[in-house]
Amino acid sequence: MPSSPPRHSRAGARCEGDDHKPASEAPTSPSPAPAADVIEAASQPGEDDEFDLTDQSFNATDGLTSVTSSVYACTYECGRRYHTFKNGRYPIPNDDQEQDREDMKHAMLMELTDGTLFYSPIGDRPQSILDIGTGTGIWAIEVGDKFPSARVCGIDLTPIQPLWVPPNVEFLVDDCEQDWLPRDVDLVHFRFVAVILKDIPGTLKHAYESLRPGGWIELQELEGMPYCDDGSMGDDDPFRTLYQLAGQAYAKFGMSATIAARLEPLLRDAGFTDIRCKAFKIPIGVWARDKTMRLIGLYQKTVVLEFISTFAGRPFQALGMSPTEAQVTVAHARAALGDTSVHRYFNYYFWYAQKPLS
Secondary structure, eight states, rough: OOOOOOOOOSSEEESSSSSOOOOOOOOSSOOOOOOOOOBBOOOSSOOSSSOOOEEEEOOOOOOOSSSOOOGGGEETTEEEEEEEEEGGOOOOSSSHHHHHHHHHHHHHHHHHHTTTTTTOOOSSOOOOOEEOOTTTTTTHHHHHHHHHTEEEEEEEOOOOOOOOOOOTTEEEEETTOOOOOOOEEEEEESSSSSGGOHHHHHHHHHHHHHEEEOOHHHHHHHHEEEEEESSSSSSOOOOHHHHHHHHHHHTTTTOTTTTGGGOHHHHHHHHHHEEEEEEEEESSOOBSSSSHHHHHHHHHHHHHHHHHHGGHHHHHHHHTTOOOHHHHHHHHHHTTTTTTTTTOOOEEEEEEEEEEOO
């Protein structure tokens, strides 16, 4: 059963957390020790009604771009909308449902980090910040509000960002795996992007070249595999099985669902130094004893329930699964999440590293 072995120290990156992989699942390249201590479960598991969550984050429905109308082109599959720009290389929908889910993930991470937008020590008056894979643009907008000295540019494949933004914020439609134009940037920020990149080394190199000497890169990423510390999640758990299949499916697209745990050597190879990592365990559901962790877990469960239905589309089609087989697999995982006696969690990694001064 996937669980977290005891804490041990590591050379290289400074990562605040505990190792989590048993030896049989450890990656061949160095991985950080994630997350925090074991999450204490509530003594009486149940879906408490103390949280009445309605997502009040802004609705990113308008687009802002100066390129041709091809960037707005979309296709519909399995009842969900996908963009077709750059041959539709992003295998996740871009419809209103997905945009609401993206904003809920932002709210969840703000709760987790006490409102910390990033950990990179760039000072109080940065001049230029890039947000790669900006999505709805909510992170870029909040950074622009907090740092009026900075020109904040959000880049994404699809123009779903709002029209009304702070005067120091702009959005561009582009592919971050192609050549970048910005230079002398103080911070290049990624969130939930590494999992869908086909050329991570090349993208990190682009980021390195865009940064000014002494600038920082930060990647805030989810490792797409559920874990459990107390043995309550079996190896045949339907939710775990779903994510194992999803990992195989993403590999068909040239992507890695678990790359978040293995970014240290890639950052070092790209030329970055002073590589640091903060890692967190986020419960899936409201099984934790701590009230704040239950709220975060409820966010996470809601986000996951909105997301896993997308596996039945392009990802599981790539595995050759029939629509019925894919939908049944998702349904079993969805039902399994209702059992709060199973204490699943995800590992989240906040990697940040510096471009040398010389």
